[in-house]
Amino acid sequence: MKTKLTYTDKKDTRSGFGDGLLEAAKKNPQIVGLCADLTGSLKMNAFQKEFPDRFFQVGIAEANMMGIAAGLATAGKIPFTGTFANFSTSRVYDQLRQSIAYSEKNVKVCASHAGLTLGEDGATHQVLEDIGMTKMLPNFTVINPCDYHQTKAATMAIADHHGPVYLRFGRPGWPMFMQDQPFEIGKAITLIEGSDVSIFATGHMVWRAIEAEAILEDQGISAEVINIHTIKPLDEQAILQSVRKTGCAVSAEEHQMAGGLGESIAQTIVKNHLVPQEFVAVNDQFGESGKPEDLLDKYGLGVSDIVEKAKKAIRRKG
């Protein structure tokens, strides 16, 4: 009988960012914050109140915000930019590329409301390509934590990491199941050990993977659930160690299949140890308005989708 992961409360991951930023800023006076007219949504109010001189309200001008952040970093500050994930990436891709990535600036691009779980605002705001865009940029580290605790810990960890980081989190309340533990960039966390299939999940999909594992166990299937909070650099060692044991893989993410975590895992598997892999991801579509959980279910990111893909991966082992 495996140890079950449970939760008693739900909390939004963006609050983890806000709380982590405040705590990190209390320790390190070089940390500054920038926001593009979404201070409340990003939960940056406490930071703004505590450190008004170190907070820059840029207004609705995300390109300028990224450039100012690059300048602040040039002068030795550690800027944390805050806006929605869509406006943190696709809106400002050339600024990320030239002024931050290529220029090797120590900017932390902190992005809320990522993915379908943004909900009712609809597809204009539901960016599903941001992991792909940021992981393609040399020098960038890409992190997508799974719950409040992990987002808070990740926010504090990236302050101590020198280099550009894309930190992705979300809007809705979500199960808090991770322990309040230090965050190690690039180090995958095995949440549940198993022997038949490896489920690699990131962000909000980690909890769904845990739910899927319980269903699989009831059906006599032993699934391993691994929390891949860092997409780049990818913990290839943990991935290979798991698939060498289970012989097949499922990736689960709130992102387009193209360019996402699953694609990075596939590269690792193809290059090192070929096993069947199935993808739980959005398949070349835009989202729509709706409730977060309903949207995940409609676009192929349901718990039942993970269960079915796990069984399919096992069948393909032949």
Added chain:
Amino acid sequence: MSSNPDLKSLNNICSQVRRDIVRMVHAVNSGHPGGSLGCTEYFVALFNHIMKYDSSFNIEGKGEDVFFLSNGHISPVFYSTLARAGFFDVKELSTFRKLDSRLQGHPATEEGLPGVRIASGSLGQGLSAAIGVALSKKLDGDDRNVFILMGDGEQQEGQVWEAAMFAAHNKVDNLIATIDYNGQQIDGPLEEVNSLGNLKAKYDAFGWDVLECDGNNLSELIETIEAARSKTGSGKPIMILMTTEMGKGVDFMEGTHKWHGVAPNDEQLADALSQLEETIGDY
């Protein structure tokens, strides 16, 4: 540094920098000589008279005046000026745009070239970065200034106006921006491609303190930049609209967009060099 510029010595550097520019672009048959030649006086004045800096170069630039080049395509004048000011050996100018060089086609930090603080080339991004350093100087109680050069065609980029609005609203008054107002862009005169209208009125309306000068007249240029410096700390960002002639110093390149991004051939190089005195030694 301050008043009493040694105009003769500065003009000698200008002539040498112009020789460097045409030789650099000729050697690799690529690069942007027109805007580089037009901005020579500005770069030479800034790095040899106006700014206080340490040429041993620390990217953070604490306690120093710092410079940003937003229109990165005029890298030849930037590199030549840096080399002539002691940031690196002038011999390295011969590596411009070649494999394994620190002198990339457009300025970059990745190879660690002293004097370059951020990559530029994709236009419209420099002013924002300069504002970031200016804000940092204010936070740190550092009273030195931030200088930033942009192109006039670059004013067609939206991010410039995002930054312009921010700088005025936030009273970024330790910032001295300059626009190389030569009226030419790659496809032709700005008036034909996409007119800027009344650029002075635009920056006035955005809340900037706007000065104007002839950027190819060394003494007028220095007076204007010093006047701009005296206006720092008074609550407004400062803009110098610097009229220049594209291709200045080489008669067949002057006043036309045709030499924006084209290198001279052997014959044209010889003609150009015959018009530019070798004053402090070719690289």
